[in-house]
Amino acid sequence: MLSFIAVVFLLAGLVKGMIGLGLPAVSMGLLTMMISPFQAASLLIVPSMVTNIWQLCAEGQVLRVLQRFWSLLLGIIIGSIWSIFPRLGQSDFNSEVLLGGMLLLYGLYGLAAKQIPNLSRYAAVLSPLMGYLGGALTVATGVVVIPVVPYLQSLHLQRDDLVQSLGMAFTVSTACLAIFLQQNPVDHLPIDYVWSVMALVPALLGMWLGTRIRYRIAEQKFRKVFFLGLMMLGGYMLFSH
Numbered sequence: 001m002l003s004f005i006a007v008v009f010l011l012a013g014l015v016k017g018m019i020g021l022g023l024p025a026v027s028m029g030l031l032t033m034m035i036s037p038f039q040a041a042s043l044l045i046v047p048s049m050v051t052n053i054w055q056l057c058a059e060g061q062v063l064r065v066l067q068r069f070w071s072l073l074l075g076i077i078i079g080s081i082w083s084i085f086p087r088l089g090q091s092d093f094n095s096e097v098l099l100g101g102m103l104l105l106y107g108l109y110g111l112a113a114k115q116i117p118n119l120s121r122y123a124a125v126l127s128p129l130m131g132y133l134g135g136a137l138t139v140a141t142g143v144v145v146i147p148v149v150p151y152l153q154s155l156h157l158q159r160d161d162l163v164q165s166l167g168m169a170f171t172v173s174t175a176c177l178a179i180f181l182q183q184n185p186v187d188h189l190p191i192d193y194v195w196s197v198m199a200l201v202p203a204l205l206g207m208w209l210g211t212r213i214r215y216r217i218a219e220q221k222f223r224k225v226f227f228l229g230l231m232m233l234g235g236y237m238l239f240s241h
Contacts (some may be wrong), residue, residue, distance in 0.1 A: 013203035017210020041142030047203035055167030075131020080176035083136035099141040100237025106164035107231030146171035175177040
């Protein structure tokens, strides 16, 4: 099991290093094939938090980003507290199916990302709404993907601003997920921070390798293969339960 976890986080870190996102999606999608969604989400806490803070702070001017997207962050927090979706660990809810659907949508979105219209003129209204849905789905699936990622890309931000804003949203979502898991243990299983810290090592190694590889291959080619892979993984999870 330890070897499996190490390989999963190495792969997830590799993907994040190459395209700036995907660590939670890849790791949750693979881990839930072997362990429960609650346990998988618990393992995500430390690797996700550390890599997201790194991504948020790497470009500097964090305060400027927070001032621009404070309503999005507030929506994420509110959504994680008062979610309209069943949450991780509820016995009558199959979160693997929802996660599979999320990964499938994520893959479809990635392949059609260039076709997303510019929604920046509606940001004042959309930011809190997209944040709420993102927070609600985070505590339901353990992954913040839909609709936060496509929404931020629809604002047509500069590359560095987009990477930093994604890091900000991921950091807040991970913190909300950690608090939720801590307060709502399943079968009296607390978050195992020791295993989560251990998972950080392969995740950071993967990020380092992914960053080096990013400069050696065409990004668009890799993105196409990556999102096709997510669609296949999401379809498997969706239709096998």
